[in-house]
Amino acid sequence: MTSSDAESQDPHAPPLRIGAAGRFVLQPGEHRLLVDGQAAALGRRALDLLIALTSRPDHLFSKHELLDRVWPGLVVEEANLQMQIANLRKVLGGDAIATVPGRGYRFVAPIVQGAVTPRSLEPMVNAVTPGAQAAVPRRDGLFGRDADLEQLEGLLQPGACVTVVGPAGVGKTSLARALAERTEGNVWVDLAPLSRGDEVAGAVARALGVSLSDGDAAPQLLRALHGKVLLLVLDNAEHLIHPCAELATLLRPLADMRLLVTSQLPLAVAGERVHRLQPLALPGEDGDGGLADGALALLVERITAANHRFIAAAALLPVLRSICAQLDGLPLALEMAAARVPLLGLQGVHDALAQRFALLTRGHRDSALRHRTLQHALDWSYQLLGAPEQRLFRALGVFAGGFTLELAVALMTDDAKARWDIVDELGTLADRSLMVVGNEDPPRYRLLETMRAFAIEQLRLAAAPADEENTLRRRHAGALFALFARFQPDDHATQALCEAEMENVREAIAWAQAHDLALAAQLTALVTPVTHFSVWRQESTRWLRALEAAMEQPTGLALRATVQAAWWTEFARTSSIRRDPRAAAAARRALALWDAAGDPRQALFAACVNVRSHYAPGADLDRACEELDARSAALPGQTLREQLQVRSALVTAATERADHQAILSGRLAEMALAGQLGLQARVDAAESNVVFVLNAMDRYVEAAQRGRALLERIDAGGGSSKGNLPWVLQGLLRALMMKGGLEEAQALVPRAWAACAHFGVPVTAPTVALLAAMRGRFDTAALLIGYASEAFVSREMTMGDVDQETVVQVQSLTADALGAARAQALVARGRALDEAAAAALAAGDESVTRGV
16 A cells, blocks of 8 residues: 555544445455455455445546546546446446446445445545646637627527528537527527428427427417517528428518527528538637637647646647647537547547548538548547447437437347446447437436437448347337336326437337337337327327328238237227227227237226217217126226226216216216325316316306315426316316306416417317306407317317307307307407417407407
C-alpha cells in the first residue's frame, strides 16, 4: 500500500456485511473482503474500488470520480476501471454493482450490518503539472451562434415561416432549441422518428395534445391551431420535405403563429424566409483567433468534458486548430473527434483525421461534400469499435424515438448472464458519442438522426448473417410485445412505459405487417387497450383495422386459432366503441375461435364484447345476453375481474333497453367489484355512469352531489381516470342544468370542452348547446348543434340516445325562439366552425354570432 493509500484508510472503520445473506464482510481497516469467512482473492485496486463504492451506497459515482479515488495522481485508461468492476462482480455477483451507461456506477447490493459506513476516500490532487494555458473558457450551450440567434429572432415575426438550412451536423437543432427556450408558447415536433409523410399531421397533433380522427387531417389541425399564439418547430424535416411544405402552406393564414423548420434544404413555399446556418468559425477567422467562441471553443470544451485531466496548453493550439479545419467546423464532427481524445490522444486523433479526409476535402468545399466527409467520420468512428460494439450499434438503428436499457438488452440477448456485457457496450457507445443518454432516472437512450441512419446502413451492409436486419426487427417487435403483454388495467407505471415506446411500436407493426402477420396481429391486439384513453387511440386503432383484409385472406385464416381469436376480439371491442355494425359479426367469430381453441375464459370475455356489439333492444341483444349468462354459469371459480366484465356487459344491455333501475343496480355492483380489485379508474368510470342513470331517472340533486364528489376525488387523486373525464364532466353538467344551477354549469364548460378536445371526443357539445338555449343564447345553441353534428360524423362516432334527444330538443327550442329558417341557417353555419371558434362560443363569447 502506498503512503497516499494508507492515509486514506481508517484503521478503525467498522466492518460491513454485504448482501441479503451477509456472506460478504468488507473490512476497510484491514483492507480485505471476507467471503464465508475466507479472504477473497482481490487485488488492492479492486478493494479500493469496493471501499469507495460502499462509502455511499446507491450513490451514482462518475467514472472520473472513481478514477481519482482508486488511482490518485495517476493517468490510467478507463478500461482498468471496467476490469476491476468485472473482478468485483465475479466475487459479489453481477447485480451488486449497477452500471448506468454514459453516467457511471452505483453500489446497489444491500448492506445489512454496520451503522457507520467507511470514510470516503478523498480525491487526490491531479499529479499532472499544468503548462501554459491558452485563454479558452469552459462554456455550456451554443458556441458562435449569437448572431444567428439575433437574426432568427428578427425573422420570426407573427405569421412568419422560417427554415434553418444547413448540412448534417452543423447544429440546426441546437440553434432551434436555444431559440425555442427563449420563446414562450413553443411546441416542438421531432420528425426524425417518422418515415412517411402521412405521419406528420399526427405528430403535430400529439405535440399539441389533441387527437385526430380518420379523414382529412388538415381542417382538424387548423381548428386546433386557430387563434393560438405559439412557435411551432418542425425539427429534422429534410426526409419529409413535401408534407412539411404542404403543412406550411396550410398554416399560412394563421397570423398569430410562427413556424420554424430545420432541414437540409428549404421548403420552397411562398413567404418562406431561409436562414442558412454556416459551420462554426474556424480559428484565425476572427479578431481573437477563434479562441473565445466558434469551433475551437467547442472542441476544447468537449475534450475537457470527456477527460477532465485535459489541459488546453498553448503548445497544443496548432493541433487543435488543424482538427477544427479538417472537420470544417461542423459541431457533430468536432464532438466525435473530442470523444476519441481520451483513447487515442490529441495527436492520434489529428493523424487519423488527416488520413481519412485528405482525399475528400482537397479542393472541394460545397455542402454535399461536407456531408460525405461527415459520413466518413462516422465510418471511422464505427471502425474503431470492437466487433460486439459494432453489432450493438447496428442493432440500435431499429429503435425509433429512443429506447430503454431493458429494451436494448432484450433486443440483443435472451441470456441473463450477458446483460452486463450489453450494459458495458452501451457505455462504450455513450462514451464515444454514438449514443445520447437522457437526463431521466432511469435514463432513456437514443441515436441521433445521422447516427441512426448510419447504423441502419451498416446493418443492411452486414455480411453475416445475411438476414441480420430481419432478425433484429423480429426481436425488436418481440420485445415490445413482451412489454405490452405486462399491462393490466390501472397499471399506470407499465402504461407510461408502453406509451413512451409508441414510435417504436409504429416501426415494429409496419415491419410485422410485411413480414410476420401473426406478430402484427398479436401486437396490435395488445396495443389498442393500452392506448384507449390516450392521444394514440385513433392511430393505434387504425393499425389494428389495417390488418382486417389480411386476416380474411388464407394467410390470416392459417394463423393459430388463439392469435386469430385475440385479434378478432379486439377488433370487435374497438368497433363496438364506434358502434360499428361489423362488431357483432367479429365478436361471433372470436367466440367460435376461442371455443375451438378450448379457452372458456377468453370466450367469456368475447361473449361480453358480443353483448356490447348490439346497439338496440330486441331479439339479437336478448340472445347475446342469454349466451353470456350461460357461459358465465358454466365457468366455475370466476375471478373478480371476470365477474366485473360480465356485470359491465349486462349493464350495457340494460342501457340499450332503457331499464334504469337495472342500470343503477348494475353500475353500483360494478363499483363494488372494481373497488375490491383496486381498479380506481374503473370505480370512477362506473360512478360517472351512475350519475348518467340518476339524470335519466330525474334524480338531479343526487346526480349533482355524486358528480361533484367524483370530480373532487379525481382531482385530489391526481386524475386516475383522466380518460373518463369528458363523461364525468358531461354527467355533472347535465345534473347541474336540470336542477337549475345554470351559472355553476356554465363555469364548468371550459374545462369540459378542453377535456373533450384533448381526447378527441365531442361528447359534451350537445349538452353545452342545451345549456346555451336554457340561458337564452339561442344563436349560440343553434351553432353548437351544427358543430356537434359535424364533430361526431368527422370522428366516425355515433351519438347516444340521450345526445340525439338533446339535439332534437335544442332544435325545437331554437326554432321556436328564432324561427325555423334562421335556426336551420345557424345550424348549417355551425357545421363549418373550427375547434377554437366552437370553444369560444361554448365559453360565452358571442362575437362569432355577430352579423348573422
